[in-house]
Amino acid sequence: MNKEHNPVGRPRNEQARTAILNAVDDLLFEVGYAAMTMKGISERAGVSRQTVYRWWSHKAEILFEASAADAEEELAISLSGDPLDDITAYLEALLRFLAHSLAGAAYRALLGEAQHDSVVAELLSAKDPLGDSARVVIERALGKDTLPVPLEQATALLIGPSFFWILSGRDPAQLVPRELAENFIHGLQARQSR
Amino acid sequence: MNKEHNPVGRPRNEQARTAILNAVDDLLFEVGYAAMTMKGISERAGVSRQTVYRWWSHKAEILFEASAADAEEELAISLSGDPLDDITAYLEALLRFLAHSLAGAAYRALLGEAQHDSVVAELLSAKDPLGDSARVVIERALGKDTLPVPLEQATALLIGPSFFWILSGRDPAQLVPRELAENFIHGLQARQSR
Amino acid sequence: MNKEHNPVGRPRNEQARTAILNAVDDLLFEVGYAAMTMKGISERAGVSRQTVYRWWSHKAEILFEASAADAEEELAISLSGDPLDDITAYLEALLRFLAHSLAGAAYRALLGEAQHDSVVAELLSAKDPLGDSARVVIERALGKDTLPVPLEQATALLIGPSFFWILSGRDPAQLVPRELAENFIHGLQARQSR
Amino acid sequence: MNKEHNPVGRPRNEQARTAILNAVDDLLFEVGYAAMTMKGISERAGVSRQTVYRWWSHKAEILFEASAADAEEELAISLSGDPLDDITAYLEALLRFLAHSLAGAAYRALLGEAQHDSVVAELLSAKDPLGDSARVVIERALGKDTLPVPLEQATALLIGPSFFWILSGRDPAQLVPRELAENFIHGLQARQSR
DNA sequence: GTGTAATCGAGACGGTACGTCCTGTCTTCGG
DNA sequence: CCGAAGACAGGACGTACCGTCTCGATTACAC
Numbered sequence: 001m002n003k004e005h006n007p008v009g010r011p012r013n014e015q016a017r018t019a020i021l022n023a024v025d026d027l028l029f030e031v032g033y034a035a036m037t038m039k040g041i042s043e044r045a046g047v048s049r050q051t052v053y054r055w056w057s058h059k060a061e062i063l064f065e066a067s068a069a070d071a072e073e074e075l076a077i078s079l080s081g082d083p084l085d086d087i088t089a090y091l092e093a094l095l096r097f098l099a100h101s102l103a104g105a106a107y108r109a110l111l112g113e114a115q116h117d118s119v120v121a122e123l124l125s126a127k128d129p130l131g132d133s134a135r136v137v138i139e140r141a142l143g144k145d146t147l148p149v150p151l152e153q154a155t156a157l158l159i160g161p162s163f164f165w166i167l168s169g170r171d172p173a174q175l176v177p178r179e180l181a182e183n184f185i186h187g188l189q190a191r192q193s194r
Numbered sequence: 195m196n197k198e199h200n201p202v203g204r205p206r207n208e209q210a211r212t213a214i215l216n217a218v219d220d221l222l223f224e225v226g227y228a229a230m231t232m233k234g235i236s237e238r239a240g241v242s243r244q245t246v247y248r249w250w251s252h253k254a255e256i257l258f259e260a261s262a263a264d265a266e267e268e269l270a271i272s273l274s275g276d277p278l279d280d281i282t283a284y285l286e287a288l289l290r291f292l293a294h295s296l297a298g299a300a301y302r303a304l305l306g307e308a309q310h311d312s313v314v315a316e317l318l319s320a321k322d323p324l325g326d327s328a329r330v331v332i333e334r335a336l337g338k339d340t341l342p343v344p345l346e347q348a349t350a351l352l353i354g355p356s357f358f359w360i361l362s363g364r365d366p367a368q369l370v371p372r373e374l375a376e377n378f379i380h381g382l383q384a385r386q387s388r
Numbered sequence: 389m390n391k392e393h394n395p396v397g398r399p400r401n402e403q404a405r406t407a408i409l410n411a412v413d414d415l416l417f418e419v420g421y422a423a424m425t426m427k428g429i430s431e432r433a434g435v436s437r438q439t440v441y442r443w444w445s446h447k448a449e450i451l452f453e454a455s456a457a458d459a460e461e462e463l464a465i466s467l468s469g470d471p472l473d474d475i476t477a478y479l480e481a482l483l484r485f486l487a488h489s490l491a492g493a494a495y496r497a498l499l500g501e502a503q504h505d506s507v508v509a510e511l512l513s514a515k516d517p518l519g520d521s522a523r524v525v526i527e528r529a530l531g532k533d534t535l536p537v538p539l540e541q542a543t544a545l546l547i548g549p550s551f552f553w554i555l556s557g558r559d560p561a562q563l564v565p566r567e568l569a570e571n572f573i574h575g576l577q578a579r580q581s582r
Numbered sequence: 583m584n585k586e587h588n589p590v591g592r593p594r595n596e597q598a599r600t601a602i603l604n605a606v607d608d609l610l611f612e613v614g615y616a617a618m619t620m621k622g623i624s625e626r627a628g629v630s631r632q633t634v635y636r637w638w639s640h641k642a643e644i645l646f647e648a649s650a651a652d653a654e655e656e657l658a659i660s661l662s663g664d665p666l667d668d669i670t671a672y673l674e675a676l677l678r679f680l681a682h683s684l685a686g687a688a689y690r691a692l693l694g695e696a697q698h699d700s701v702v703a704e705l706l707s708a709k710d711p712l713g714d715s716a717r718v719v720i721e722r723a724l725g726k727d728t729l730p731v732p733l734e735q736a737t738a739l740l741i742g743p744s745f746f747w748i749l750s751g752r753d754p755a756q757l758v759p760r761e762l763a764e765n766f767i768h769g770l771q772a773r774q775s776r
Numbered sequence: 777g778t779g780t781a782a783t784c785g786a787g788a789c790g791g792t793a794c795g796t797c798c799t800g801t802c803t804t805c806g807g
Numbered sequence: 808c809c810g811a812a813g814a815c816a817g818g819a820c821g822t823a824c825c826g827t828c829t830c831g832a833t834t835a836c837a838c
Binding site: 397438442 | 811812813814815816817818
Binding site for chain 2: 111112117149152153156163170174175184189
């Protein structure tokens, strides 16, 4: 009733699907995004090339599907109630994600690709783990209605500095999440009190 | 006296060099970074493939050399004396560069590539047009000694939000440079007055 | 029963195979062996370069396969019963093959290549159209058991003079097969009667 | 009087010439004819590429010049007075030359190349070490006027079998020069006595 | 001495083939 | 219909040599 009602023929092999997603994860770690090829993925997954192409068009899509859930999870934090603590915790998670996590490496690779491949750009704009997680944290920690700037801009103020720092190749150890959090909150308050 | 006075062998052909740099610029605009190939560059420049490889190893290197001067120029602003005006002007230049300029497209492509190619990453960290320009502006507009945070972090606070906004594919028209500038300055002042 | 009954995967394209063999024949005639390249062959055959390399490693192998059957056919003669006539007919066929036939040109090119390429040398020693045909003719025309010298040496005596004449670039018209045949037979008989 | 009377400009460097000829000899032995390149020759000789091209057009020309004298010397034999001994001695020298000598390897390489390169063919027909040496031996050993066949054909009968044997890749040890010599002489006598 | 002219080294140049790799599609057989 | 296997056209990869060229430096002869 609720499924494709008459899926005639042999059903999709779920083992093949997960083997491919795992292969992509492994290869990202082992050889990097650039050296990752559709051929390599299929061979690593022990799957025919056609099977990969049947379900995904680009390696970006596979990588996106393979890492999206991890990204969401890694960027979700439990709130304490204290705004400064919460923002700090979020920035710590963000830095960990961007600089040290495999899902974050996948995200950076995809975002890099998106700069010169509109298909990947569209993929990313459809599901935006950074923006989504930041929106949630800001709403919960600071309140949606008391924000002196639109929520979307606030996410950019929150994410931007760390994002730039990591993507421009700077050392993540030089960044202090608590200071960034203070700066973010005080900046908004300064605007508010004018 | 001050130059290499005995360059043995046939000298490098300067026309070939500029033809290659121009070809890279043209191709970036016409077909985009991903579809730009060493073969395509050499053919567009009317130059042998070997000649390209003799002087550059990767298309990234050529693009970097072709766009570095433009980037520097586009990000340099003349200062008025008023900090808010200056920061605003800089952010306007930054947004124009990242979102609309050819040199900016080159920069974004290279930065994207740097996420999964350490050779390109090194290339970019050697010459950092965004950081350099931001450092200059902050020093001149706000004074180097009165900054409540290290200069390097301040550049991240200044550049980060716009950088994230554009690279994550958001609409540049939704960003108001003056507001970003106010936020940047007030945030720093709030820190200072604590 | 007698064939590979389970050839997995897409079967080889027989059209591509014959197109390549024809292309090699054509190119040998049109541009000569030296100017014949793997690239040229693939383009002439309307076939991808990979497809050529998939089945043959060197142009020599293709040429060998393309001309072996023709060589065998051109060097096979129908026997009359008279030894002198038969040997004469064989030498006529041999001269025609070496000096005027396309398959002969292929054979000379391969033999030339074999002088400085051991891979080609092995190829030729595995299938030796001159030796094979001469062996047959001598056995049938003169009898195997009455030969005063080993069969193998007899083939060298039969083939050698014409072979040297042509390969050293001398004019085939100056060679009279009947005289060579007489000389060959009388030489053997002289040995025999001692 | 007998030399170029006014060779203006810097004279040719004789050291460079011999260095090139030696390099060709060395490379023929070390890497073989096919892998021998003009670039490799110049580098091995410690000479600029232009200097090689100034005096020779093809590697075949250099190799020819480098080996012609050796070939002539190796194929010249001192006559004893007994025809059978002389012919046998010549065939021994011929086999040694073709199968084991460096100059012989050069000759085979050039003759091989001549099968598909008319420039090399012309080179070889201008100076024919095998034919020349065989003519001399036959004239001296058997007398020019008593030959029952034209001298040129006689050389083919003498050289041909060994020539075919070696160039077709057969084992030189299986060939007995004395038997070949007997066969050659008896064959001619049989013709004569008819 | 002071041209003039040819040689030599070094090495850049436009070209072209090399053999390999990956792309995305296809064609077969078997589940 | 799905999937494994693998052939196919196409095209870029980076390398090697080709034969030519453009330099500066050298080495002879002629004036």
